[in-house]
Amino acid sequence: MKYNISRRKLYTLPFLLIGTWFFGQVGIGTLTPKGVLHVESNTMGVVLPKVDNAADVVTPNDSTAVEATFVYDLAEKCTKFKKAAQWSDCLLDDSGVRNSVSSILSVGTEFKVKKASAGYQHTLMIGQDDNALYVAGDNSDGRTGLGRTSGNTGSFLLNFASPLADASAGQIHSIAATVTGEVWAWGDNNVYRTGLGINTGDTGLPSKVAGFGTSETFGRAIKVQAGGQNSYVLTEDGKVYGVGGATGTSAAGPGTGAAATAFTEVSIAETVADISASQYTAAALTSDGKIYVWGLGTLGRLGTGGTANATTPTLISLPGGVAAKQVSMGWNNGTAVSADGKHVYRWGSGNSIGNSGTNLTTPTEISVPGFDQATDEIIAVATQRFDYGYGNLFVFTNKGVYVTGENSQGQLGIGNTTDVTNGLVAMTTTGVYNGTVFTGGSVGRQHTILTTGENTSNTTVSYVAYGMGAINYRQLGAITVQRRVPSVITK
Template sequence: MDGMEEIEIPVSGAIFTFGKSHLSEFLPNQFWVNNDSVVDISCGDEHTVLVAESGRVFVFGNNAQGQLGLGNDITTKKPSCIKSIKNEKIKLVACGRSHTVFASESGYLYSCGSNSESQLGLKEVRQVDKPQCINGVEPQQYKMLSCGADHSVALTVNGEVYVWGGGDDGKLGLGDEQEHNIPTLLSFDEKITCISCGYYHTAFVTESGKLYTFGETDEGKLGLENSVREVLTPHHVSSIPEKVKAVSCGGSHTAVVTVDGKVYTFGDGSNGQLGRGTSELQLWTPKCVELGFKAVDVSCGENFTAIISENGFLYTCGNGRHGRLAQEQDSYSNQFIPQRVNRFRQFFVHKVACGGCHMIVSATKHVEDSSNRRHSINSMNDIGLLNEARVRRRQLHNMSLNKTMPVLPQLSRNNSKPKMLNQTMPHPLSKKKLTKRTR
């Protein structure tokens, strides 16, 4: 297409990176795990963690605080497997500014990285470079994890939430600003279905579709009236008229998806991350983003936002520096209205994770029988099972690349010159509290 070859990607899908991801000198790239599907992804400030269906964990990026869990503090520029927890099957992951939390199939929580504010849930350590088991909570099944600059939150399948780490500004929701070095139950009278941590604030959604926020109030990111200056416990954001399904917190902004597929944003919008144009650069109360389609998921980075439509299309807005919005290669400016990412016109986007300076996307190629139904990221391996023979043939074709993962970047046919994502993807046709800082 237009003189460019199409990437040979397994039917089970691939991971795509954009922005300052530490992969291939920050240029867009893609890779996949041979004989495995990726089931969970997360971005920290400058590091990335992926969980495969087999339970293996792959990491890359900044490792100054040991947040990659590899047993050292060396920055890693290609996906590397964490060997020290190979006996556990990991199923969930969340990255904070410089720490990482994992949940295993057996019900245990693990953490590594900076413990400056007890965000690892471990006592008497300041930094850990290998995942350590958090002993302060009984083993149980978890549904979701989230991490902020220096705090962590875990949601159980029973709808209970545990919080730990720095309590500044009340972001743990426990009614005080104390530091908690073990997971502490956040008492609430309703089951919780979704959680998210910003750098210094936290939000969750209840079973009845209500949104609650707490923590730092600056720039309106809690969605409450600007007269509210202290939020040490969960406060209901009553100005959203529809039932809320999901929430994502960024550095200084928040976005939610309603049951009806609408997206509401609030907080700081100086880089366009609110998606409401240049006339509204800060919102203290939520306002609906004009999209023209139904959304199913949203992810907020430090100062940018990514939205997935019900048809698996990806839209981005906000700070475009380093190419993190995945728009055209020469477009690094702020984007104030969500724009579709045409790079994925032949792909179905399942999940997106936004970090401080980068974004990663999990996607599969469009197949004939999936155009009218949405697969969750947890069912990506089903596609691989249905097409096992085809996947194996494609993986054999790529065996020269690597036994575990394809070499990054992809090589051209004559192996003489590396090709980046923008060269191998089909050309578009139509279709945090260490120190506060800004980018």
């Protein structure tokens, strides 16, 4: 006998779940402490036991353990996931188990978001309260890390409860860095893009990448970026490591098929403070505000003054040699913000940067509507990272968000699906909490996620995530109707 409880009924059973947690070793239909949290497409069991060894766990009444089985392993003090008769590495710690139950019960409710990354057709979010990772969207290739390689995830579910410092959704894979500096990856392994040393198949669950962490070869990771065919890691000592195709680590250019099979240092003879990667390009920002770029050069998307590919990091200059505080690489354009927060520069495909179809091969200053350089500040910029239409650009200021480019799915948040090709226009704030200041965002193929950061004077607007654009793969989680204005993201 196997007891399953429908997902619809699960939300009415908090006492049973709480009892399972506090009383530990619980089984259904047996006197021995066995059981599982059994997840299927339409049903979910409710027993999450503590066991001496995950390998000994069976379902109630000693039937064979099924796919999507979670248990708490006392020997390693963490939760593990079983799929196709193979146990994963540790996924959740003690607090993570509690968080996973909370995540199940709170689907559809608002939650606080510290960071967000919009991928090709999936979304990753780091929760503000627990630094854990929540995912939604397309499960193809294992890119959500939920152990699935098909279908969509329609609400933001917990996939990684170890506290994270950063996470990045790529085209068909994902990568994350823990607060201890470890790197974990999942999704499509082709071209070695996950850094797991595999050139085929999918990794449906988060797996640890060798070399990163305290006392490891490369040291502690502090930021990660997942591109199209590659991944990048920035370490606390200011070095960049790349893996996969066209990483800037060799003479192999984009589209050649050549790839770095393991993480290799990208040669930049300066301390790097930040990195940015898109489907075809990447950039590094040094501690003194210099910008190095590499990748595909067509359309002027590298800002080098021409359209040639750059197979190794190439220095570009902002007008007047000013220093930068941020660089954001889009799939067909790039954008940078000056160190003083008073100027924003663009290059690449003309329509995506509001230049009426005329491409720019070098960084050129863009005018922000109503911007007063004496009193206003450009907080951040974000560009569309993956190939769709002709791309777009977001500029975040203390007065509002200004946008241009592709808008066929409502991803610009201006209330319609009309493209903007000339200049910047203000994003609508209909439905946005009063007092909200957007501090950044991430632009996927057809959807956009905006974040607010912390507001100590108004906690209501702190760490709230908003989304707009396509929902065909449930990129916005519980939102099931296409949104053309910023809408609060829920679990």
